[in-house]
Amino acid sequence: MDKKILIVEDEFIIAKDLRLLLERNGYTVCGIAKSVTEAMDILRDQTPDLVLLDIQLKGNLTGIDLAHQLQEKAIAFVYLSSNTNQSVLEAAKSTHPYGFIVKPFREKDVLISLDIAHYRYEQNRAVDRRQRQLLQHALDQLVTEPIGSDQKLLKTGQALLPYVPFDCLTVGLEQPLGAVSVNRSFLRIGYDEYQTAGLSELAAITGVKEGALTAMQATTLVPETPVRFVNDDFKRICQQQPLRKLLATTFRLQSNITLPLHLSAETTLVLALYSRSPDAYKAEQLAFLSCLQPALIEVIQSVVAEKNNAFGEQNRLDTQQMSASAGTTPLKEIIGNSPSMVSIFDQLTQVAPYETSVLILGESGTGKERIARAIHQQSPRHAKPLVVVNCGALPANLIESELFGHEKGAFTGAVNRRIGKFEMASEGTLFLDEIGEMPLDLQVKLLRVLQEKQIERVGGKDPIKIDVRILAATNRNLEKEIAEGRFRLDLYYRLNVFPIVLPPLRERCDDIKPLANHFARQFCQQYNKPFLGISDAMMTELERWIWPGNIRELENCIEQSVILHNALTPLELKRPLVSGPFVNGGAISAHQSPKTLLDVKTIQEQTEKDYLLSILKGTRGRIRGHGGAAEVLNLKPTTLESRMAKLGIKKEDIFD
Numbered sequence: 001m002d003k004k005i006l007i008v009e010d011e012f013i014i015a016k017d018l019r020l021l022l023e024r025n026g027y028t029v030c031g032i033a034k035s036v037t038e039a040m041d042i043l044r045d046q047t048p049d050l051v052l053l054d055i056q057l058k059g060n061l062t063g064i065d066l067a068h069q070l071q072e073k074a075i076a077f078v079y080l081s082s083n084t085n086q087s088v089l090e091a092a093k094s095t096h097p098y099g100f101i102v103k104p105f106r107e108k109d110v111l112i113s114l115d116i117a118h119y120r121y122e123q124n125r126a127v128d129r130r131q132r133q134l135l136q137h138a139l140d141q142l143v144t145e146p147i148g149s150d151q152k153l154l155k156t157g158q159a160l161l162p163y164v165p166f167d168c169l170t171v172g173l174e175q176p177l178g179a180v181s182v183n184r185s186f187l188r189i190g191y192d193e194y195q196t197a198g199l200s201e202l203a204a205i206t207g208v209k210e211g212a213l214t215a216m217q218a219t220t221l222v223p224e225t226p227v228r229f230v231n232d233d234f235k236r237i238c239q240q241q242p243l244r245k246l247l248a249t250t251f252r253l254q255s256n257i258t259l260p261l262h263l264s265a266e267t268t269l270v271l272a273l274y275s276r277s278p279d280a281y282k283a284e285q286l287a288f289l290s291c292l293q294p295a296l297i298e299v300i301q302s303v304v305a306e307k308n309n310a311f312g313e314q315n316r317l318d319t320q321q322m323s324a325s326a327g328t329t330p331l332k333e334i335i336g337n338s339p340s341m342v343s344i345f346d347q348l349t350q351v352a353p354y355e356t357s358v359l360i361l362g363e364s365g366t367g368k369e370r371i372a373r374a375i376h377q378q379s380p381r382h383a384k385p386l387v388v389v390n391c392g393a394l395p396a397n398l399i400e401s402e403l404f405g406h407e408k409g410a411f412t413g414a415v416n417r418r419i420g421k422f423e424m425a426s427e428g429t430l431f432l433d434e435i436g437e438m439p440l441d442l443q444v445k446l447l448r449v450l451q452e453k454q455i456e457r458v459g460g461k462d463p464i465k466i467d468v469r470i471l472a473a474t475n476r477n478l479e480k481e482i483a484e485g486r487f488r489l490d491l492y493y494r495l496n497v498f499p500i501v502l503p504p505l506r507e508r509c510d511d512i513k514p515l516a517n518h519f520a521r522q523f524c525q526q527y528n529k530p531f532l533g534i535s536d537a538m539m540t541e542l543e544r545w546i547w548p549g550n551i552r553e554l555e556n557c558i559e560q561s562v563i564l565h566n567a568l569t570p571l572e573l574k575r576p577l578v579s580g581p582f583v584n585g586g587a588i589s590a591h592q593s594p595k596t597l598l599d600v601k602t603i604q605e606q607t608e609k610d611y612l613l614s615i616l617k618g619t620r621g622r623i624r625g626h627g628g629a630a631e632v633l634n635l636k637p638t639t640l641e642s643r644m645a646k647l648g649i650k651k652e653d654i655f656d
Ligand SMILES: Nc1ncnc2c1ncn2[C@@H]1O[C@H](COP(=O)(O)OP(=O)(O)OP(=O)(O)O)[C@@H](O)[C@H]1O
Pocket: 333, 334, 335, 336, 362, 363, 364, 365, 366, 367, 368, 369, 370, 371, 433, 475, 515, 551, 552, 555
């Protein structure tokens, strides 16, 4: 075996037992630490293959704090705990452990968990190597591709996208004097659609003059090495760098990786990837990009060589919508172009080719099964079956034989031998829908099957090897289920290797229109009726509704309208949506994400209008003098009046 393990456990007896157990099975225990400080001391001299990590430790710091350090060092770790507190679980989950062993544990559980952790670690490394090779190849090809500079920069970003997804990519060149100019920004507005902005365009969108933008650029320091800013670090860097803050607020960006590419002794090109998720970027992704710096430098040098003035002089207002494949998604049957769906497509494309288990989470009717089907379709197993099991719909006494099969005579009524779903899905994919509904005793059996990769038919004697990829879904909050004792922590960790969280339809209003058109076209075809579009009135109603039943409810509503519609006119809503809360007031609501730069401006103006109105209401419409709105806002009264006129704020709005 010859693998080095570090045990971080403050209970002496457990730590000693673990040491004996591991050594008995050929592992080397390179140390036992009772606290994070002791563990860090050991890690200064030793690099273990894996760390067994208790969550509650002696001292102020917990195992979760150490996990963050281990992540940075790319050392695999497995939690060892009996803690089922929901917030602790959430925090532990966010550190992406390689496994979770629940105390008290059996020797076999520990050994299997370690095997799985090593396997996953090796697999991750192999995937990483393969991804790097593929990307290296794609970048090498780009060097000689005869395309324009913007297109080449964008294609460079697109090549990175499956490995390091982004919502906005900025490319800037550090001038010999030290100032950086953000010369090109590519804002992602669809799965494969981008809007390009130069410096002057950025000035137009943000309302900050070009001169002021240039001044902000001058204060933006270029990092020497690649850096990553997530969560609070991102907020902090935005406070220090006004240009970053401006980009972040304008495009709602929340995390970033910045990659300095040193083209020569004096010239550095800065490539920055931004995401709308606060913790989009992991340490591994930073390491991954760092390794690719030489290949990226070559591509950029080819751009600079082909078009020497590509950066310095091309900052004209230049709005372009660039699209590699005209707004299509990778999966035609999954409709959605909102930023959250684009992010789901990115995750799906990332995980589909591998053997990784995927846990799909989301409210009922958000499309979990559809995503599972798409993962199977995009995987190397697509020619083999996808078997779907609804764990919630099976009677408890039948579920075991349904999953694992049974031998003839195994129980009353078992007149023939029967193959279970695991065997049916052989070499394919098994989708365990509603996994949160599975009875506890079966969860234990399922975990063993997943770990040992073999099943036993009910009433059978010999184990049968299985080769199945597992996808699971639930609309339940599994952390809460665990905290309340209805779901096993270790099974959760086994399944939750790659979670995909589907947002409800009310959080992605941008998708309502394309989905409605898609369903209307589909049902018109099914009911043999002409499709002449959806009336504006109906679309407005659809976009205002909060959709408690999600996509399935929208689908039913459209079907009903198609059935009841018999005129050669656009589709109308035949039955009103039952009264309820509306979400959207105007053309672009706060719930919608900006799709174009114009949308960004509209949202900004709306926000400003709302803000000014709230102040004006507070001062009962008084603008001038002591306690007036101008004083509150620290503006000249004439400036405030002209802003009000520009935003169309009238007296009636203040007193309505
Ligand atoms: N993005 C999408 N594009 C087109 N149709 C979709 C999309 N998402 C879901 N649907 C449709 O909406 C309906 C509900 O989807 P699905 O059954 O996948 O949801 P679910 O989350 O698995 O629901 P449940 O939790 O109730 O099992 C289905 O008819 C599906 O075809």
